Amino acid sequence: MRTYATMLRSRPDFFVHCGDSIYADCTISAQQRLPNGEVWRNIVTEEKARVATTLTDYRGNYKYNLLDANLRDFNAEVPIFAQWDNHEVMEDWWPGEAFERRGYDVKSALLLAARASRAFHEYMPLRHTPAEPGRIYRKISYGPLLDLFLLDMRSYRGPNGAPPESHYGPDTHLLGPAQLAWFKRELQRSAATWKVIASDTPLGTIDANARSSRMPAGRGIEIADLLSFTQRAGIRNTIWITADLHYTAAHYYDPNRATFQDFEPFWEFVSGPIHAGTWSPSVLDRTFGPRVVFQSAASPQQGDNLAPCFGLQFFGHVMIDGKTETLTVTLKDVNDRTLWATSIEPKFDQSARRPPWPLPSKG
Secondary structure (H helix, E strand, O other): OHHHHHHHHOOOOOEEEOOOOOOOOOOOOOEEEOOOOOEEEOOOOOHHHOOOOOHHHHHHHHHHHOOOHHHHHHHHHOOEEEOOOOOOOOOOOOOOOEOOOOOOOOOEHHHHHHHHHHHHHHHOOOOOOOOOOOOOOEEEEOOOOEEEEEOOOOOOOOOOOOOOOOOOOHHHOOOOHHHHHHHHHHHHHOOOOEEEEEOOOOHHHOOOOOOOOOOOOOOHHHHHHHHHHHHHOOOOOEEEEEOOOOOEEEEEEOHHHOOOOOOOOEEEEEOOOOOOOEOOOOOOOOOOOEEEEEEEOOOOOOOOOEOHHHOOOEEEEEEEOOOOOOEEEEEEEOOOOEEEEEEEOOOOOHHHOOOOOOOOOOO
């Protein structure tokens, strides 16, 4: 996993892993023929030769990753703030789902999620939350310039049945009422210049199909409520970071392009995969008006799940200047080439404007 070695050379203060740290529902074959006719040979373990259903299987997926020296070297030196997405359990799961899927002798997503959660907490460094053991969402404060919010869009979601519901209820939960209330409260309390929100799912793919010009639907109802809240509460300087799409992109969400318009513009930066198959670009839902400013992905001719050996592996680098408080995002590839970058100046109310940090000493 060469991307870990590349990231380590950047000497980061910490690494935000936005999920899919393992692919518990994806088996690995001993060899695979590439489009150019060459044969790629894999290391295969017993647990990676089948989909994960037992606790031993889920643990085995994390152990498999740790066979890689680049990952071990990175883990030894860089703190990791991890959240989970779907593949830590299985593709597109939700807690109450009863399913029939090939290779699964267990038919309860909730049971699989419980086993997967235990393995996730054993192998990824998370602080224990006494009020809710196993909780993944949390806030990490990193000095006066940064509050990092890590969300959980998997553990509390509803089925989002078709057609998407236009009213809020258990079927349309994404974060769930408790996490949403916590998030609003912590955003409002934050005194940090930047509020970086780590999401396991890009906002343009949440399936928030609107029935009218002002009314989001399905799981997008919570996102609309959240974005509207940040505008009403005067919460500034928020950016979103995510992965999931298996390519890298910069999305600018603009209410002038959106069907739901009760929010301030904001950026979302996507970087993935860190070492999995690369996709061609996805079509984004227009509910919140995303504009694709930049993207690097597999071509339609290459198709989805392009092998890592073709070099379309990505990561994002975020830097905050301690004097100007400017935030710079750089999207890079496995070879540490800068593909695209932007610098964002923070916005302040004049009454709340403070001198650059740290304050000069007196005397």
